[in-house]
Amino acid sequence: MDDPDRYIGHNVATIRVRRGWSQQQLADKTIVDGKAISRSALANYESGDRIVDSRKLLYALATALQVSLAELTGHAEDRHLSAASAFHLAAPRIEAALMSAGQSDDDHEPAAVDLLARDANRAMDLRMAGDLSSLGAILPTLITDCYRRTTLGAAVEREAAWAALSRAAFATGLASKGLGLVSLSWNAARVTAEAALACGDRVALAASEFVSSQVLLAMPGSVTASLGRAQSAIDSLEGDLTGSPEGMQLYGMLHLQASLASAATGHESAGHLDEARDMATRTAAVGDAFRLDFGRPNVDIWGMSVALEEGRGSDAIEIAATVDHEQIATAERRARYFIELARGYSQEGEYPQAMAALLNAESIAPQYVRSRSIVRELSGYMLRKAKRELGTGELARFAERVGALESHGLTSSRL
Incomplete structure (x- = not known):
């Protein structure tokens, strides 16, 4: 670690504060041998009064904070762990x-x-x-x-x-x-x-069709199949799904998937989005089917994705302005909101705003953000195109965390 003051406990404290967590919250999440560590022990690690001297504790802290070991140790050989x-x-x-x-x-x-x-x-x-x-x-x-x-x-x-x-x-x-x-x-x-x-369970069957369509959309040459799968499920399961709130939520998710696949294939997407909005309105006061966080904010985030797929970055930014992201219930969905906002800003050439949105996403759900290929692609693109606007330090560090340096043939020394 180049800076002697940046010991592991110092880095733990820095990341914890960035997350907005109290010491007690982090202590409760740090499980060693099946038990959470105490707040006082964590305080001593952060202050440097106790050393993080076991790999078991180091792994537990990294898992709780959802970071790589390298972000705690500063050692390059830990960057992929x-x-x-x-x-x-x-x-x-x-x-x-x-x-x-x-x-x-x-x-x-x-x-x-x-x-x-x-x-x-x-x-x-x-x-x-x-x-x-x-x-x-x-x-x-x-x-x-x-x-x-x-x-x-x-x-x-x-x-x-x-x-x-x-x-x-x-x-x-x-x-x-x-x-x-x-x-x-x-x-x-x-x-x-x-x-x-x-x-x-016909609702669970709809959930399986939703996943299948998602997989096909991620496969080269299968976008048309993705749309066909979603549309077929909509047609065949409508009668089974629209009779219950949970079913209507999955019916709405299938329409969201169909809207994105439609945009990817050049077909009209608005009708599917309208149907999903209607389902969101009708199920606003009910539960969360299959933990998909279906609802109007989610429909709007998918609307952002559709706009981006169709090259309408400014429309995605406008939609984002109507979403109260503080009211989005889950970390994954809040992070996706900021990723899509970053993509919108990037399409419009507003790179500092895009970088800020990516950092927001990372602070909310670091594992999720760092695993997304679109994040690596976007940060690599900005490394190549926008270095003057962004500077090299913060962007390079983010790109390294998400693996964009290696995937784009870049190194820190070249930035």
Whole structure:
């Protein structure tokens, strides 16, 4: 570490303050050997009165703060050991759990159905919070246990296990798609559909179609297929979905996906957005189906995405001005709001504003932001095009954190 005053505890304190967290909040999130550390211990680490002298504690602090080890240690060799990388490391085990359908080599007794339902909901919450490391840690066992419970006990318990599996697989599908793990995401969507059909949940079936369309939109040459998948689900499931608030929310999400795919294929997108707005108005006072945070702010954020897909950066900025981002419930969605705002500013050549929006996004959900390929592309673009306007220090540091330096063939010495 070049600056002797910037010891690990100092960096912990700096990042904690940037997050807007109290010492108690960070202490509660820092789990070592299954227990949270105390506030007084954290205070001593931050002040330098105690040294962070174990890798176990260092990993716990990095995971709680959702940063790479390098941001705490200052050592270049730690730069790739991000908390989000835990999901990548867990991906083979997650895929094995999906493919083996509960028949893994580990013959442990599966958790009770009520605990599986709780953990499936937690998996969806972790995804929306952008906490990919914690999500990756629970998914292999959760999926395996859900599968095993589908063959045990009374019919009502087996059905509940299928319902829990549909939610766990759904969280897997969207999280892995966002990380570019499209094969894993596709398999997770398939399992979501399998579980939905087994328990007769048409809303969960719509959720599986939403993930499938998202995966196709991320694949080269499959944009038309993405639109066709979303439109087919809208047509075939309308009668099943529009009779309940939860169903209407998934129906609205399918229209949002269809609007984005329409924009990507040059088709008219406004009709799908209008339908989604109508669903948001009609379900404003109900719950949060599949933890997708459906509602008017979310519809507006998707509207920003559609405008950007159609090259209308100024329209995306105008839409952003109508959204009260403080009222967006989840970290993932708030971060996406600022990413889309950054893209809008970039399209309009307003690079300092774009940089500020990206930093806002990173402060809200660092794992999520650093895992997005669009963020790496955008920051790399600004490195090449806007260095004079932005200066090199802050932009270069951000680009290094999101991996844009390597992916764009740049190094700090060249900036």
